[in-house]
Amino acid sequence: xxxxxxxxxxxxxxxxxxxxxxxxxxxxxxxxxxxxxxxxxxxxxxxxxxxxxxxxxxxxxxxxxxxxxxxxxxxxxxxxxxxxxxxxxxxxxxxxxxxxxxxxxxxxxxxxxxxxxxxxxxxxxxxxxxxxxxxxxxxxxxxxxxxxxxxxxxxxxxxxxxxxxxxxxxxxxxxxxxxxxxxxxxxxxxxxxxxxxxxxxxxxxxxxxxxxxxxxxxxxxxxxx
Numbered sequence: 001x002x003x004x005x006x007x008x009x010x011x012x013x014x015x016x017x018x019x020x021x022x023x024x025x026x027x028x029x030x031x032x033x034x035x036x037x038x039x040x041x042x043x044x045x046x047x048x049x050x051x052x053x054x055x056x057x058x059x060x061x062x063x064x065x066x067x068x069x070x071x072x073x074x075x076x077x078x079x080x081x082x083x084x085x086x087x088x089x090x091x092x093x094x095x096x097x098x099x100x101x102x103x104x105x106x107x108x109x110x111x112x113x114x115x116x117x118x119x120x121x122x123x124x125x126x127x128x129x130x131x132x133x134x135x136x137x138x139x140x141x142x143x144x145x146x147x148x149x150x151x152x153x154x155x156x157x158x159x160x161x162x163x164x165x166x167x168x169x170x171x172x173x174x175x176x177x178x179x180x181x182x183x184x185x186x187x188x189x190x191x192x193x194x195x196x197x198x199x200x201x202x203x204x205x206x207x208x209x210x211x212x213x214x215x216x217x218x219x220x221x222x223x224x225x
């Protein structure tokens with residue numbers, strides 16, 4: 001618990017940041033397109049994108065301030081900003097930018113050393129290997145079934161970096177949370193008609209949702225459950 005006033009201030013700040021994240025992500029997507037010689041994104045983030053981003057960042061921040069120690073709450077806030085930014089960029093131009101990966105990697109290693117010391121990096125290495133194995137098997141299964149890997153290298157690199165950040169046992173929360181989010185999305189998509197059996201979809205949001213679950217779930221299970 002970080003205090004009602006502190007929680008209110010940080011949540012309000014996150015609301016403001018979240019509102020402007022779609023515009024920032026659009027500018028970044030245009031920058032990436034100019035560098036690669038591609039046309040500008042066809043989608044332009046509107047009020048709906050801004051509202052969803054605001055609700056998401058404010059909600060994650062409020063929950064983090066309520067559940068987590070101050071330093072971990074600040075880190076989780078940073079991750080929720082990056083998640084909103086990454087989802088917007090992924091929906092605009094279907095990439096997970098290397099710039100975003102470097103930011104998460106730098107913040108993740110710092111967080112891992114801060115929370116577990118240098119010894120925590122051994123758990124990070126093992127978690128990264130586990131992520132590579134799981135994603136490798138998934139790509140192999142998808143390739144044998146459909147003839148394509150089904151998962152982009154940007155998705156794999158993002159998941160590896162998250163494995164480094166959460167270590168053990170956080171990697172189990174990450175993989176389980178991500179699988180649940182993907183499963184729910186697919187079931188809802190087939191029920192309401194926006195996905196077919198062979199549909200593809202941007203993975204950044206599902207991976208980052210698993211990341212946030214890994215950061216929050218241990219405290220949810222202790223505090224609420």
